[in-house]
Amino acid sequence: MAKIIDGKKVSSDVKNKVAQQVLKLKEMYNKVPGLAVVIVGNDPASRVYVNNKKRACDMVGFYSEEYALPEETTQEELMSLIEKLNNKENINGVLVQLPLPKHLNESAVIEAIKPQKDVDAFHASNVGKIMIGEYSFLPCTPAGVMELIKSENIEVEGKNCVVIGRSNIVGKPMAMLLLHNNGTVTICHSKTKNLKEICKSADILVAAVGKPKFVKSDMVKEGAVVIDVGMNRDENGKLCGDVDFKEVEPISSYITPVPGGVGPMTVAMLMKNTLTAFKIQNHI
Ligand code: GUN
8 A cells, every 4th residue: 555645735835835935025025926927828728727826826925917818829929928027027937838829939938038037947048957956946847746755755866766758847857856866767758668667667656648547557666656747637537647546556655646646736836936036036
């Protein structure tokens, strides 16, 4: 039987700490961190994520602005909004919800965000800083995973860590953070041979593939720590992760559920990053 890591509880602890600091900052400087969230188009999942981000801002006491732009927004319109937000005094973090509609150039948009306000840590300059271990922000989902691992005092040093998935948002930075913590890291992807065997060698297995119930019990070592970054719908339309929880839970030592595992952590770490951005911009 695995210990189920409670992402709701850990994320709530992170947000409470941020909220306490916001109160102090308000008292001392008479201002609070501000986050601008931009969403383009009508993707229902993105809408839910953006609503969660807004709710978290209210909970921790941030100022927030939301820009919901129509699907047909042009590159120029979006770039000019980012420029405006880059220069806005009361906005410390700028987040453009991804994915963007196909006609928009996602990487140009990310690169247009001022690195000091890039609370997603997607800008090439922030990604580079993560590579060399000298960063101000960590991307929210991998940072949230590390927080979950730390909340249970799970040792990463010297462990075989396997990350399934190589996205810029999760897989690649996740591998880097595990490496910074002295894990021995393997990244698997759709072209990996012997995927099952490699996953079975993992002491810590992070699934970020985007395929419902992809990780089965024959891919997991007895006693492994299993972290599920997936957010999918199963054949009945029910929310599920990349891990077949029912099969894998009995053989793992720790496991994150979906929902209630990594998901809430992403938003909590965004709050933490926005607070950091505010402090840096105000030389605090
Ligand atoms: N889409 C899925 N995850 C994320 C995220 O962490 N940040 C942004 N901006 N978009 C996302």
